[in-house]
Amino acid sequence: MSKRIKFSIFYLLIVSTFSYSQYKPETKQVSITGKILEKGTDLPLEYATVVFEDIKTKQLTGGVTDFDGNFKFTVKDGNYNIRFEYISFKSVELKNQTISSNKNFGTIYLEPDIAQLSGVELVGEKSTVEIKLDKRVYNVGSDMTVRGGTAGDVLNNVPSVTVDPDGTIALRGNESVTILIDGKPSGLAGINPSDIIKMLPADAIDKVEVITNPSARYNAEGGGGIINIVMKKGKTNGLNGSLVASVGDPETYGFNSSINYKTDTFNVFSNFGYNYRTNKGEAEFQSTYFDNDTPEIDDITGFMNESRTTKDIDRGYNANFGVDLNLTESLTWTNSLTFRENSEKNPQDVLMDYYDENGVFTQTRNRFSDQNEEDYVIEYATNVTKKFEKEDHIFTADFSVSKNQRDETSDITDVILNSSNPAQFENTLNNNTRNRMLAKTDYVLPLGKDGRFEAGYRGDFSNTLTDFQVNPNTAYSNLLEYVENINALYLQYGNKINKFSYFLGLRWEDSHIEVNSFTSSDFNTKLYNNFFPTATFNYEFTEDQSITLSYSKRINRPRGRFVNPFSTYSSNVNLFQGNPDLDPTFTNVIELGYLWKGKKFTLNSSIYTNLTDDSFQFIRRETGDEVDGVPVIVSTPINLSKEVRTGFEFNVNYSPYKWWRLNTNLNLFSVVTRGDYTYTDFQNQLVTQNFDNDAFTWFARLNNKITLPYKVDWQTNVFYRGPQKNAQGKSLSMTNVSMALSKDVLKDKMTLALNVNNMFNTMKRRNETYIEDVTSSYSEFMWRKRTILFSLTYRFNRKKEADRGRREGGDDDGGDIMG
Known part of the structure; x- marks a missing residue:
């Protein structure tokens, strides 16, 4: 104490x-x-x-x-x-x-x-993870293993969140998740949500909030819940800030600054950063092919082993500048401008070894893809907050506009080694442009002693144009426009009666979606509006123990690569293709949570069920095309009839001593899928596949932080995800271990840190896939090998405790999430 x-x-x-x-x-x-x-x-x-x-x-x-x-x-x-x-x-x-x-x-x-x-010793620091009944807050500044890293490193350490090696973000194993920046959709998230994994520096992030069952105030998008990334913003009067420099292996350099100047009448805040990162990755595919002309017999026709090596080189700048103007004691006007520019080189070298049905080597094909990407983001945001005389009586209005531009090119050389056949040359172009505008208002009115009424509007309008070209093979070229216009209204009311409290809400969203393929003259317009009810009931047994039952209805709209019918082309036999006919999925979320706060520990456990209609699933099927006798397999998303996801989650913060702090997260869940998929194959035959599947898996995370002699902090993070079955195979287990050492010097003005991520090169996505009478395959992919980073953090006019939180167990939400 x-x-x-x-x-x-x-x-x-x-x-x-x-x-x-x-x-x-x-x-x-x-x-x-x-x-x-x-x-x-x-x-x-x-x-x-x-x-x-x-x-x-x-x-x-x-x-x-x-x-x-x-x-x-x-x-x-x-x-x-x-x-x-x-x-x-x-x-x-x-x-x-x-x-x-x-x-x-x-x-x-x-x-x-x-x-x-200056003469007071502040005891204790804010926990890396703060557990609350309705959300979990991950304080980035308290985690040494992410210093000098990216947002991907940050999210990898957040309870309930997993990040695949390819950048896929999931919450409790559910990939239907909404990513917000400072409580609202942001251009920083890029064209695809996974862009934030590589582009956003960890040192610019203050904390991450995870909300698994949001109320009606929040955007209904994301059946799995909401992840809100809160950027750093100074809160102390005067000029203050921090500077972070890092260097690492593979070749990595970074610099990030957070500078703030605050008075009683205004607050100027900024984040500037430069990062150069090299990531070495690798992938393997081992495939066996069968004769589909005799479905009753699995006759092997050949084998193919494919290996890929990648070297991803990123160079990027990011800048955020803004000002809070206190026009009166009750009226604040905030304006901010964000800019990010990034260039990426990602050469991929693919070797494909072919064998006949007897396992005898026949040839090796080398496919080299020289990929280059340039992208930038610019966003302007403004906010007006009016506080009325009565406490918690607030009106806010927000408006933002952003533009994302991403241009990708690939020059592909395809040659059969030790052969007289001439090399084949192809090039691809993938240009994406997205314009987005967001307008919203929120009004909060306290009623009586404990009553609270909320209402608001949100309009989200975006247009994304994707131009994908393959030369000279134009079969995969496509010009696609994706338009999404959503208007929403919400109402909610809550009150407290003795130890019992409740919060009831209703949200209405009107959706106008267009998926227009100009190349194929295929135009799809989807118009729908839906009501999304929410309810939360809480009972406090004591000040330290409470139980909550919550319900919400959520939606997941297909977008991005899910609806774009172009294919990735790094491999010409393993393709990904979007489906413009995808419909949105609707999820009913029910969760029962229990919170217990003790002197040395905090326990939060929950039982949850997600009931999803028309859930997205990925199928792999034969296209009818062949490359050197090898069938071309395409992976594409479809709507299936039903998915029931049920799980149990367990979170504990435990501090047995002042020098020892533990955070643990355990999530066990089952996924039951029921549905049939019917399609016409390349032989013009109607094929019906049954995708009924029962799967169970779990993942666990342990964060252990110990203060060694001479005030050296030692932190170890261990993550494990178990295997999971799917409709056409299963994903295998994955493990990641990270470690960091940290030491404060110069009277806590400077911090030196050394961290190692993916220490044993075990963070791989591994899958086994079986397509009846066509192929069985094993694949593994590791986007980034082991990295070692050394970082130096210098704080001026800001004590270290300001980054950790002034009070032990204190909280600084930094404002409500503006769904």
């Missing part, structure tokens, strides 16, 4: 005991309420004390603030000298106050006392 908590509790016991001894039953009692926040940051001050000193008798009474900075107690009517106090902060005093009826002091702001603060 920290010194300030001990002091506050001891102070309250003395004050309460003395007050009780002087209490006279016949005296009139009045209610005293209010809130205490830190000046300049608006952070709540937990365990701050409010002291009432009777002018005549010098009798003391008062109270202590709760976790949110609120205080509430009773005193007898009379004349008082009043003090609002918090250790290492300047007190606020009100002299000769007459209290004759219930009094609400509103919000009291306390200012840090620099002279006292």
Whole structure:
């Protein structure tokens, strides 16, 4: 327990005991309420004390603030000298106050006392993971293993979240997840959500919030839930910030700055960064082919082993600049401009060894693809926040516009080694342009003592144009336009009755979707509107134990590569092709959660069920084409009838000692799929496949942090994901181990850190696939081999504790998510 908590509790016991001894039953009692926040940051001050000193008798009474900075107690009517106090902060005093009826002091702001603060030892730091009943908050600044890394490294350490080696993000194993930046859709996420994995530096991120069952206020997109990435933004008055430089192997260099200047009337914030990264990857495919003319007999016709090596070289700049203007005490106007530019080179060398039905080697084909990518993002965002006289009575309005441009080219050389056949040359072009506009408003009105009414509007309008060309083979070329216009309204109301509270909401979304293939003259327009109800019920057994039952309906709209019928072309026998006829999926989410906060640990467990109609599944089928006698296999998404995902999740924060901190996350879930898929094959025959599948898997994450002698911090992260069956095979297990060492120097102004990710090169995606009478295959893919990074962090006019949180277990949400 920290010194300030001990002091506050001891102070309250003395004050309460003395007050009780002087209490006279016949005296009139009045209610005293209010809130205490830190000046300049608006952070709540937990365990701050409010002291009432009777002018005549010098009798003391008062109270202590709760976790949110609120205080509430009773005193007898009379004349008082009043003090609002918090250790290492300047007190606020009100002299000769007459209290004759219930009094609400509103919000009291306390200012840090620099002279006292320099001599106070702040005990404990904010946990890497904060567990709450409705969400989990991952504090990036407390995790040493991600310094100098990317957003992918950050998300890999977030409870409930997994990131595949190819950049696929999943929440509780569900890939239907919405990624937000600072609470709203952002151009920083790129054309595809996985772009953020490589482009966004970890040192620009403050924290990540995970919400598995959002209320009606949030965007209904994402059947698996919402991941909100909160960027760094200074909160302390004056000029302050941090600088981070990193270097690593494979060749990696990075620099990132977070600089802030704040006064009582405005706040200027910025993030600037440069990163150069080299990632070495590899992939293998081992395939056996069968004679499909005799389906009753699996006659082997040949074998093919394919190996790929990649060297991904990224060079990027990112900049974010903004200003908060406090127009009045209750009106704030925020403007920000974000820019990101990135260039990527990714040469892929593919070797394909062919064997006949007897396993005798026949030939080797070499396919070299020289890939280059250029992309940039520019986004302007503005926000107006109006706070009314009544506490928590707020109106916000947001507007943003963004443009994403991504241009990819590949020059492909295809040759049979040791052969007189001439080499074949192809090139591909894949240009993507997306324009997006977002407008939204939110209104919050407190009603009565504990009631709360919310309402709002959200309009999201985007247009994405994709130009994919293959020369000279134009069969895979396509010009596609994807238009998505969504308007939404929501209402919700909540209240609390003793220990029971509830929150009921209803969201309505109107969707206008166009998928227009100009090359094939195939134009698809989908118009639909839907209601999305939400409900949350909570019961508090004690202040430290509570249980919550929640429900929400969610939607997952197909977009990006899911609907684009062009194929990837790094391999000419293993292709991916989108499906423009995909329909959205709808998911009903039910979750029962239990939260228990102890002195040294916090436990959060939940049982959840996701019921999804028309779920997306990926099938692999033969196209009828062959390359050197090898059938070309295409993977494409389809809608299946039903998916039931049921799981149990277990999260624990445990600190047995001040020098030892543990965070654990365990997720076990089953996926039951029921559905048939009918299609016409290349022989113009109608084929019906049954995709009924029962799968069970689990993943676990352990974060262990120990303070060694000489104040050296040692952190180890271990992640394991078990195997899982799917409709046409199964994915195999995957393990990742990361480790970091950190040391503070120069009176905590500088931090030196060394971290190793994918320490044993075990973070591979491995799959076994079987297509009846066509092929069986084994594949493994590792996007990034082991990396070693050394980073140096320097803070000026900002203590390390400012990054960790001023109070142990404290929270700084940085504003609500603006679904």
